[in-house]
Amino acid sequence: MIEDIHSFLDLEKPVNTQKIDLSPFVKTNCELYLLREDEIHPFVSGNKFRKLKYNISQALSEGVDTLLTFGGAYSNHIAAVAAAGKLVGLKTIGVIRGEELSEKISENPTLSFAKKEGMKLHFITRDNFKLKETAAFLAALRQKLGAFYLIPEGGTNALAVKGCEEILTSQNEVIDYICAPVGTGGTIAGLIEASKANQKVVGFSALKGTFQTTEVKKYTSKTNFTILDDYCFGGYAKIDLKLIRFINRFKEETGIPLDPIYTGKMMYGIVDLLKNGYFKENSRIFAIHTGGLQGILGMNQRLHKKNLPQIKV
Incomplete structure (x- = not known):
């Protein structure tokens, strides 16, 4: 049994930043990088x-x-x-x-x-x-x-936001856009607070509405962000065949599993925004994989009952 926080922090694995080949999904001159925060720890990821x-x-x-x-x-x-x-x-x-x-x-x-x-x-x-x-x-x-x-x-609280600020490092200063899924708003609040003035933070709400903006403003005075709910697929934990197919195709093309509640919706949204010219040409986009893969098993149980395809892990 581990009895102190230092031993707990020592469990953290180095986090990889993976460049995503966008050619199977969209024709673009933008570059997309995915921070594999899901690899931090098997269960506390x-x-x-x-x-x-x-x-x-x-x-x-x-x-x-x-x-x-x-x-x-x-x-x-x-x-x-x-x-x-x-x-x-x-x-x-x-x-x-x-x-x-x-x-x-x-x-x-x-x-x-x-x-x-x-x-x-x-x-x-x-x-x-x-x-x-x-x-x-x-x-x-x-x-x-x-x-x-x-x-x-x-x-989400002040200590959580402090931890999420550490997601960004000096290596990320050349990034134009920072993208993250949004649930309660704590993660994106930390990212906004740690971001540079020339960077734009784009949050993809997993729920209907962008009410998290109020929560974010409790922790940062910066305004270089926007939260979108265009890709919530109807609300929290709601998905459809289109999203399932995208998540499975993304896994096939990149080898990276996406959870259907948060990161899957964000990645779908990024690709769609690229198709629609949302990001400036030649932009470097940095997206955060926030983990949550443990939820796929439960989601697959629900999909099975609805006679929908399974999400690949």
Whole structure:
């Protein structure tokens, strides 16, 4: 068992930047590079590692022995917190949206993984889940479950944004556009804060709407960004045959697996924007693969029920 944050950080693997051959997808003079944040760690990968490392450091410095967070049935964040807690010797509690899921843990690859990693799963109604940020609800959780270090749903807070700032390095200064999937807004907030004035950050919302802009503005005063929801495919965790085919073709052409919730939608969006002349000619585009590959198994279960093709891993 690893008992300190330094040992946890030592698990981080060097991150590769892979140039993508765009010729199978679009004719363009732009260059696209994909940062393989998904390779950081098998279970605490991508932006989840970035968001958690300073939060875990803070929890350890406070002497708290339990992490508590929130998530849905197939949450990458829930899986990552469970795995990270086990690595550093902290207990973990996942407050899960939907009481009915308590009877389906064994059928759900994300929840069964979290449980295997030692996470205590606490199921609540969807109405109560909406109260997760209220003082009264959190006080009731502490009375019921004991003391804990709170990590918000999706992991976004000031410490998470600090971690995500480290995604960009001095080697990225020659990049014109920085692209990233957007969920709660923490990752893109860090990228914006670390970006240069001559760079534009483009976020691809995995959900309907661009409400994350409000969250982003809590952490940065920079305005060199835009968030698009044109490629959310109807909303969070919603996909169709067109996206499935793109993800599988991308895997065949590049050897890189994409998750269907975040990075798959972003890559589809980048290719479509290239087709439509969104990026300036001869631009260098830097995209972030935020991991989330653990969610493919659960998604494939849902696709099978709908008689749709499977996503290749």
